[in-house]
Amino acid sequence: MSATVRGARVLVTGATRGMGRLFAERAAAAGAAAVVLWGRDAAGLGEVATAIARPGLRVRTDVVDLADAAALDAAARAVLDDLGTVDVLVNNAGVITSSGYFWDQAPAEAAHTLRVNTAAPMRLVSRLLPAMIADAGRPKRILNVASAAGLVPNPRMSVYAASKAALLTWSDTVRLELEQAGHAHVAVTTFSPSYVDTGMFAGIRPILLTPTLSPERAVDRAWRAMLAGRPHVITPATVHVARAARGLLPPRAWDRMARAFGVHRSMEGFTGH
Template sequence: MSPTVRGARVLVTGATRGMGRLFAERAAAEGAAVLVLWGRDVDALQEVAAALARPGLRVRTDAVDLDDVAALDAAAHAVLADLGAVDVLVNNAGVITSSGYFWQQDPAEAAHTLRVNTLAPMRLAAHFLPAMIADAARPKRVLNVASAAGIVPNPRMSVYAASKAALLSWSDTLRLELEQAGHTHVRVTTFSPSYVSTGMFEGVRSVLLTPMLRPERAVDQAWRALLAGRAHVISPPTVHVARAARGLLPSRAWDRLAKAFGVHRSMEGFTGRPS
């Protein structure tokens, strides 16, 4: 079965801006039959839907706060009742609410981050995977947008990093479970980028040899990996080097290296949007 989205039913969370909008544009451009856009802003959803309108494409919009379990469940049930199943699920939405040290962060904000970044993708997958597994007529794909922060520890983003580390571990284990159970038409891809210039991390300091990723480039990498059914994509390549070095070096030696490259100071100028 050729990995393609032509004629597919595609759901994208966080679809009103940044990478989410670009994922939606990519799906529309490549011939998706149904595009389901989730976000919190009704007007923004309508604007994106109007911009993507074209013959042969049906666009459905759902205003959903991923921190509201009841709303998430209701929206998922409505999509399933409408479409029967989705062929591509893009868990893109994410938040970061603080650049302070952990003990300075409001516990309610920490819980919010975990619910949106980790628990919501899990809950969405729980809703949609049974139908995806049952419908083997065409390939199914799940893309979970994690972060390099889940791989390389970085001060002033402990809760965000924890939420993405948990997402990464769950996502890759889910991939293995599907393979072990024989559901090979459903593939899970985890995307772990460094800072992406969408505004979410506005004000962060550059890290030596690790440029801020353009959202178009990040989405292109993730999308190609999604279609190919690749397990895990890390970008840019220097994050691979950091991952290997952290595994090989004693903790204190790695700390000194990360500090020298500017990793540990990168969040000090953070002024980006909170969600």
């Protein structure tokens, strides 16, 4: 499976820290020919580029605000002009701008969350996928980082949950479309973890039997699934249980269960970013 990345051209969004940086490190360690790092912090991108540098690896850094559609389009064109295509795309970047109730969230914050978490991955794939389809000489992979929040509604994160639910459904539908159209060399993997300890969800309250994932563990699960071309990865296992229970139980019964496990109170101590 490592042959999927050896000699590949890899693009990682949100690459300056957390899971994005770890994805970039995995790509470099696996023998990628080129790693493209996207983020908003030029200094952070430079630090990651230096950290992953090794003989035979080309590292490209692009300062890109994913909320700016024109900037995203221009950056995608530049990558295609430079590399011809991308073999592995990791849509990792994401934001959460509020832990308040929906009616307390500023409309501009909600719109920003949807632009970064949902519209940007869609737009980036739309710009890169035609070239990925056309270049059938080697396997292509798209990894879209969604969230368990897109599977299990949770108070105080309504817009974030909605953005990830939309991303999840779109991602899996594109997977089916590629299969139906006969583009078997392009595989799409959707990754739906529970809380990951990157600082994004600092201060959250623990959920019964659902540990906060280390970034290393989360990236390892996602990376292995992406290499194997698995359609959807959900972690930890208790999220599977919650997803099944929510589908089987009447809504009020599920609500009681979620409250008992601490799901509905988990965002009350949120201090993240």
